[in-house]
Amino acid sequence: MQHWEYSQYYGNAPIYARTGGKNPIAYDVKNHQITIKDIARELNISKSTVSRALTGHPSVKSETRKAILELAEQLDYQRNMMSISLITNKSYTIGIVVPEFITSFFPQVVVGAQEEAAKAGYNVLVSQSNDDYATEVANTKVMLANRVDGIMVSISKETRNFDHLKIFQRKGIPIVFFNRVCDEMAVPKVVIDDYDAAYHAVEHLVLSGRKRIAHLAGPEVLAISRKRLNGYIDALKKHQIPVSDDLVIPYDLNLSKVKIYIKHLMGLENPPDALFAVNDPTAIESMRVIKELGLRIPEDIAIVGFGNNYGSDFIEPGLTTVNQPVKEIGKTAMTLLLGLIDKDTAQWRAVTKTLDTELIIRGSTIKQELPQSKR
Amino acid sequence: MQHWEYSQYYGNAPIYARTGGKNPIAYDVKNHQITIKDIARELNISKSTVSRALTGHPSVKSETRKAILELAEQLDYQRNMMSISLITNKSYTIGIVVPEFITSFFPQVVVGAQEEAAKAGYNVLVSQSNDDYATEVANTKVMLANRVDGIMVSISKETRNFDHLKIFQRKGIPIVFFNRVCDEMAVPKVVIDDYDAAYHAVEHLVLSGRKRIAHLAGPEVLAISRKRLNGYIDALKKHQIPVSDDLVIPYDLNLSKVKIYIKHLMGLENPPDALFAVNDPTAIESMRVIKELGLRIPEDIAIVGFGNNYGSDFIEPGLTTVNQPVKEIGKTAMTLLLGLIDKDTAQWRAVTKTLDTELIIRGSTIKQELPQSKR
């Protein structure tokens, strides 16, 4: 039996040394991962046989195979993925491009996507753009340079030109959009039914007796904003409530501006009795400002958000909002993406998966007995 | 390593077909990244010359160089990092191991680290363990298999055995711990002064007149928990307040158990008049339960959290908590880590960087006029 030992000096370069063999060998561990060559040399057989044994090829004498596998385990051999990548021209890496990492939404999507990717042996490279177009472009270049096998994208609020993403299409690298999608590209998308969710959210306000419902709308560039706006409009129309331009505020998702808009709205001669905010952070910030103005929620004004983000349950009153299956979005997008890799581009189908949402009703629209709803 | 500028054609479709040359060539874009070989063949010169020109080696006739660079730009040549990795035995990838991705803390740390890594041309591979030991071990194996050049680690709450991390040390792959560090490993660490921060947080409670201060303490395995506990104890001692075992609740960071503990505490014959929670999510959940019990914050019981997480400013009342420089933690850890890469292990120094914290006082400890403090 051979005997291997590690030197215990943490400060010094750890030496991987073998004693007692016919040819005592010493691997400087730093910069020397065990290779097939090492195993072949040690057992005095050819590299190809070692490779075959390690890859499970049947044509290896069981005796030889056993010796190889044993030694490999002993030496803690790990196949160098770089060479594989070089051969297959694949990186086994998926890029994920998101606009931000501050709210819990995108991190959670990434977690879902990650788990799916891991199952298939893929790694995930995440980049966030701070909702900045130039950064997004730079990030996608990095993805390209890293030869990602596919990308999952949610665009920044500034992105109007999609050339940096079309490059991927051209190179045959599959793209899947999620959440904030690009309408002009015919690629798979994972979304929720923003229109429908918004419609129901606003209808909920109407049915609870509100007549003047304001909307803090997101940037028009984002399909997601347009759809939510349309849902808002159609819900009002359906219930014969006039859509007033005064009450629809276009806004760029910059939270620091919410205060201005809310003060403006509440200062109107005929202020709104409800607010539908394009997302939860906006809704939450609105609530803060409204409370600062000394108004009561939901008595003076009801609030509905969108996203069921972290915090929307413990703010007071609890925020009525649209829940979306966050992890599921990540998983679905990744599954779609992995399905496209290694497939001929001719077979790509621009499917759009629409996941279900659910309106979660809390104290910001309906006065509740408890300080807030149970979880 | 030399830098190579890429073409900036955003608007035009970079076409991988060149017309008008003596041998018009067209590359099937799918699965055919432009290589040095392509350029050499096209210009009818040797591959080595092309390589030299692209890497900025001076010994290339300026005429030849120009032709090469031009064609490279035209064809949008991008050096294949895999071959470089194969040669240098480096992946230009840093692994980051975190316990969770739900609260904003770790995502923000990752963003900070990412930015630093990108500057140095490194990519970042993130894995989260869901605070599960087995997952953490599996994730580190993935890091290893991917030949990361270094790892940044914050351990899970279950991790008591560090063999999976010591492997990196042995292989000469640098490690830097942050936030939740491992005391028994002599490697660089980035932390905040948990003891000091806890001390001041508790002292703040004492100075505001509280006498019976409870503590929901984190798992003893985590140094971070022990330090916060010690800060708590010493602050009490300093002010001649007896430390009562009844008021120190050991808890495993599982939020669903908070309710039990709070009910227990508030049901005591002599209930606490203040609570120091080991982190913000715990503090926030405690506030929820306390409000459910019909008690007032801060009149009946004051609350202090730790972390200044997302949400601690808009919960009501605002949560007094310890702010930590989140992005800075990521940046610092990454800088330390990058400094170790390519250095001889003998030169590694187990420095510990301690970043400054700040106690943010809000309505959960001091009654405030406004619904909550301004941002």
Add this chain to the structure above:
DNA sequence: CTGTTAGCGCCTTCAA
């Protein structure tokens, strides 16, 4: 069943 050879894309001697 096993060994030899070639090649993935790139860089780096060595030679011209």
Add this chain to the structure above:
DNA sequence: TTGAAGGCGCTAACAG
């Protein structure tokens, strides 16, 4: 200033 050859670690095709 340029070209040819070798090698990074691995797999696959082709011989034995």
